[in-house]
Amino acid sequence: MLAYTMRRLMVAIPTMLVIIAVAFFMMRLAPGSPFDTERALSPEIRAQLMSFYGFDKPLYIQFFDYLKGLATFDLGPSLIYKDQTVSEIIGSGFPVSMTIGLAALLLATFVGVPMGLFAALKQNSLPDYSIMAIAMAGICIPSLVTGPILSLVFGVYLGWLPTAGLDLGKMTFETLLLPVVTLSLAQIAIISRLVRSSAVEVLRSNFVRTARAKGLPESQVLAKHALRAALLPLVSYLGPACAGLITGSVVVETVFQLPGIGKNFVTSALQRDYPVVMAVVVLYAGLIILLNLLADLAYGLLDPKVKYE
Amino acid sequence: MTLLTTPQEKAELLEAAVKGRSLWDDARRRLFRNKAAVGSMIVLGFLTLMAIFGPFFWPHDYETIYNDRVLEAPTWENLHIFGTDPQGRDLFVRLLYGLRMSLAVGLVATGVSLLIGVIWGATAGYIGGRVDQIMMRIVDVLYALPFIFFVIILMVVFGRNLILIFVAIGAVEWLTMARIVRGQTISLRKKEFVEAAEAAGVTSANIVTRHIVPNVLGPVVVYVTLTIPAVILTESFLSFLGLGVQEPMTSLGNLISIGAREMEIAPWLLIFPATTMMITLFCFNFIGDGLRDAIDPRDR
Numbered sequence: 001m002l003a004y005t006m007r008r009l010m011v012a013i014p015t016m017l018v019i020i021a022v023a024f025f026m027m028r029l030a031p032g033s034p035f036d037t038e039r040a041l042s043p044e045i046r047a048q049l050m051s052f053y054g055f056d057k058p059l060y061i062q063f064f065d066y067l068k069g070l071a072t073f074d075l076g077p078s079l080i081y082k083d084q085t086v087s088e089i090i091g092s093g094f095p096v097s098m099t100i101g102l103a104a105l106l107l108a109t110f111v112g113v114p115m116g117l118f119a120a121l122k123q124n125s126l127p128d129y130s131i132m133a134i135a136m137a138g139i140c141i142p143s144l145v146t147g148p149i150l151s152l153v154f155g156v157y158l159g160w161l162p163t164a165g166l167d168l169g170k171m172t173f174e175t176l177l178l179p180v181v182t183l184s185l186a187q188i189a190i191i192s193r194l195v196r197s198s199a200v201e202v203l204r205s206n207f208v209r210t211a212r213a214k215g216l217p218e219s220q221v222l223a224k225h226a227l228r229a230a231l232l233p234l235v236s237y238l239g240p241a242c243a244g245l246i247t248g249s250v251v252v253e254t255v256f257q258l259p260g261i262g263k264n265f266v267t268s269a270l271q272r273d274y275p276v277v278m279a280v281v282v283l284y285a286g287l288i289i290l291l292n293l294l295a296d297l298a299y300g301l302l303d304p305k306v307k308y309e
Numbered sequence: 310m311t312l313l314t315t316p317q318e319k320a321e322l323l324e325a326a327v328k329g330r331s332l333w334d335d336a337r338r339r340l341f342r343n344k345a346a347v348g349s350m351i352v353l354g355f356l357t358l359m360a361i362f363g364p365f366f367w368p369h370d371y372e373t374i375y376n377d378r379v380l381e382a383p384t385w386e387n388l389h390i391f392g393t394d395p396q397g398r399d400l401f402v403r404l405l406y407g408l409r410m411s412l413a414v415g416l417v418a419t420g421v422s423l424l425i426g427v428i429w430g431a432t433a434g435y436i437g438g439r440v441d442q443i444m445m446r447i448v449d450v451l452y453a454l455p456f457i458f459f460v461i462i463l464m465v466v467f468g469r470n471l472i473l474i475f476v477a478i479g480a481v482e483w484l485t486m487a488r489i490v491r492g493q494t495i496s497l498r499k500k501e502f503v504e505a506a507e508a509a510g511v512t513s514a515n516i517v518t519r520h521i522v523p524n525v526l527g528p529v530v531v532y533v534t535l536t537i538p539a540v541i542l543t544e545s546f547l548s549f550l551g552l553g554v555q556e557p558m559t560s561l562g563n564l565i566s567i568g569a570r571e572m573e574i575a576p577w578l579l580i581f582p583a584t585t586m587m588i589t590l591f592c593f594n595f596i597g598d599g600l601r602d603a604i605d606p607r608d609r
Contacts (some may be wrong), residue, residue, distance in 0.1 A: 018450050026459075140590035142542050144549045144562065145583040148569035156573060240452075250461075251546055255569070266550055269461055285454065 005297065012289045016282075020070070023281040024063055027274055053079065070282065076275045080268070086275045089264060090283065097253070097260035101245030103180045105238070108187030115188070116195025117230065121222075123200055131192065138189025147182045147255035154178060179256045183249050187241065194237055199230040232303055239295030243287040336527075339603040346599025349592035356589060360409040369399035371406045372557040383577055392577045394567060403559050404581055408589065410560040414475060414544045415537040415593075421479025422540075423533060426486025431525070433487070434494025435517060445491065448484050460543070464552040474553060478543050482536055489532055493525045527604040534597035538590045545586065561586040 041049070050056045054065060069076055075086035119131040154161045161174050202208060203226055211221045250262035261280055268276035340346055364371070368388055375387075379397040383390055391400040433444040463477045497503060497520070506516050545562025547553035549569075554560040561582055568579030 015450050019454055022454065023459075026463075136591065136594060137587075140538070140587050140594060141583075142545060142586070142590075144545060144565055144569065145579075145586070148572055148579065149583075152572055251549060254550060266461060266552075281454075288452075 001297070001300065005293065008293050008296075012293070015289060016285060017067075019285045020067070020278070020282060021063070023278060024066060025059070027272075027277060028059055028062070066278070075279050078268075078273055078276055080271045080273045080276075086279045089276055090261065090279050093259060093261040093264045094283070096258055097262060098246045100176060100179050100183060100252070100258070100260065101242070101249070103176065104183035104187060105242055105245050107180060108184040108191050109234075109238070111184070112188040112191030113195050113231070113234070115192040117199055117227075119192065119196045120199030120203060120230070128196075132196070135189040135192045135196075138185045139193075141185070143182050143186060143249065143251050144255065146185055147178075147252060150178050150182055151256065179252050179258060182255070183245065183252045187245070190241075191234065191237070194233055195230060198233045199226065202226050202230045205229070228302055232299060235298050235302060236295050239291040240288055243284060243291050246287065336600075336603040340599055343599040343602065345595045346603075349595040349599075352588065353592040353596070356408060356585075356592075357412060360405050360412060363405040364402055364409075367399075367402045367405070369402045371398065371403050371559065374398055391581045392575065394578060395571060395575075398557075400564075400578065400581060404564060404585055407559045407561045407564045407582065408585055410554055410558065411541045411544060411562070411586070411589070414478065414560065415541040417475040418479035418482065418540040418544075419533055419536045421476060422482035422486055422536060423529070424483075425480070426483035427490050427525075427529065429483065430487035430490025430492075431494050431517065431521065434491040435498065435513075435521065437495070437498075441491070445488075448487055451484055454481075460547065461550070461552060464547060471554065471558075474544060474547065478540050482540060482543075486529070486532060486536070489528050490525055493528060494521055497521050497524055531597055531601040531604060534593055534600055538593040538597075541586070541590065541593075561589075 047056070054062055057065075066076075073087075075090070078084050078086055078089055081089065115131050115135070119128045122128045155178070161178055207229075208221060208226050211225045212218075216224075250266055252258070253260040253263040254266075261283075264276060265280045267273075268280070375393065375397040377397070378387065378389065378393050379395060383392040389399055389401070391404060394400055394403065429444060429448070433441040460477045460481060463473060503516060503520055506520055511519075541561070544553055544560060545565060548560050548562030549566040551566075554563055556563075564582035565579065565586065568575075568582055572579040
């Protein structure tokens with residue numbers, strides 16, 4: 001297993017390099033520049049700025065400079081917010097996105113898994129159909145609809161919770177509740193459908209029949225035999241989903257005006273703040289690779305059929 | 310059981326035996342027995358017809374501005390049955406245009422992903438070996454790309470070009486398609502009927518078109534019907550962030566984002582587009598689920 005992990009990590013290095021290169025050159029070869037302000041800069045000042053940030057060098061040299069910086073965790077200064085480094089921007093946005101994302105994922109798992117299992121146990125009955133109808137609704141009603149409606153109902157009409165905004169460093173339960181719920185609805189739907197279909201298959205499999213034939217009580221059959229196998233697909237889903245959620249749902253952060261990474265990303269891309277955009281891409285790609293590896297390792301621990309060559 | 314049959318019954322039996330039912334006939338029968346799927350097809354067909362032909366019969370145009378009718382609630386007067394928007398434009402006709410745009414994005418982007426995905430996956434799966442490894446390695450790398458971020462970068466740097474929206478979304482949705490097709494192709498290559506065809510001297514091109522592609526089609530069709538709503542959602546996210554379709558043209562996501570801004574004073578601006586979008590997504594998902602159950606009925 002150690003050898004397997006090492007090999008996966010070795011493969012991850014070229015993968016990361018390719019991702020960084022694609023993002024870097026796509027960003028740089030595109031028209032537009034961070035110095036396009038409303039008032040045109042004089043050519044001298046522009047040239048000064050370009051040389052200060054190293055943009056006057058050939059592109060491939062800039063690329064290697066960027067890699068060098070990345071290797072020493074130096075992400076450089078932000079081009080737009082002159083008083084902040086990229087690390088500071090990411091450092092202030094990431095905790096917000098991560099808290100919301102992880103909370104949403106936890107909520108989704110704790111609600112979605114029992115829903116899916118229950119539906120599978122009552123297959124083709126009224127409870128099954130109603131749960132799957134709810135799940136279908138969760139998939140079909142996007143967060144850009146649920147977000148505003150939830151904030152209107154609980155924030156404006158009932159006045160129970162704040163509608164939007166978050167003071168940095170003050171992530172209270174009240175301010176986070178609506179974004180977390182909004183973000184988790186679709187995940188609850190996906191997870192419960194995933195768990196239902198795998199549980200249906202597992203409940204019909206030979207080893208469950210054997211366990212029943214041995215005369216095990218139904219509770220033991222489910223808890224000891226069926227549950228583990230039924231949750232396997234969930235493990236490989238949670239890896240990438242986790243990366244997507246903690247790097248920020250752009251829509252939810254926009255609706256609730258939260259200072260997370262997703263929001264940062266869109267504004268930075270619009271303003272051509274290259275280092276910030278690159279940092280988010282690198283962070284996300286790294287997280288996906290890492291979490292996929294973790295998911296695969298967890299898969300191996302849970303499923304005795306999987307062997308790491 | 311044949312002992313007691315009359316010649317006439319025998320002929321009928323024989324005919325039934327000759328006719329036989331193909332897998333696709335079976336699938337069709339199962340699909341049409343699925344009420345949710347059939348209902349969805351009818352609703353979706355109606356919505357599509359409305360989106361395509363509705364604007365021709367409507368007295369208002371999507372960009373006509375009525376300065377004296379800003380934010381009017383739904384009313385029969387002047388036929389603003391869904392009300393008007395903050396610029397004083399008729400919401401009903403804008404909704405039809407928005408739906409048309411969203412459906413078009415969904416279909417075209419899915420078409421792009423289908424084209425790339427099927428060719429990529431079938432080639433990798435059929436050739437196998439080193440080619441397969443390299444091709445799927447590329448897919449793995451692309452999977453780790455934060456793809457919504459890439460669409461955003463694309464939209465930001467190249468401007469909000471309509472064709473680009475189609476291509477950009479399609480270009481990020483083909484990865485799963487390629488994986489599905491490759492997996493199917495590999496498992497089919499080892500099936501006896503493909504071996505038999507090879508032994509009989511059928512050419513590779515014919516094996517791919519006559520034996521591989523028709524058998525890969527099932528999962529692909531299912532995945533396509535589930536990709537279309539996903540694409541419509543992606544486009545609506547982009548429009549919501551102000552990166553999608555540009556005014557005065559509109560899409561469901563664009564209408565919803567306007568509605569979300571105005572929902573306190575003009576809830577109809579959110580309710581109608583949001584409902585239309587939900588119905589559309591519901592339909593596609595029900596049809597997709599129905600197709601999956603029909604083509605691969607293991608779960609039910």
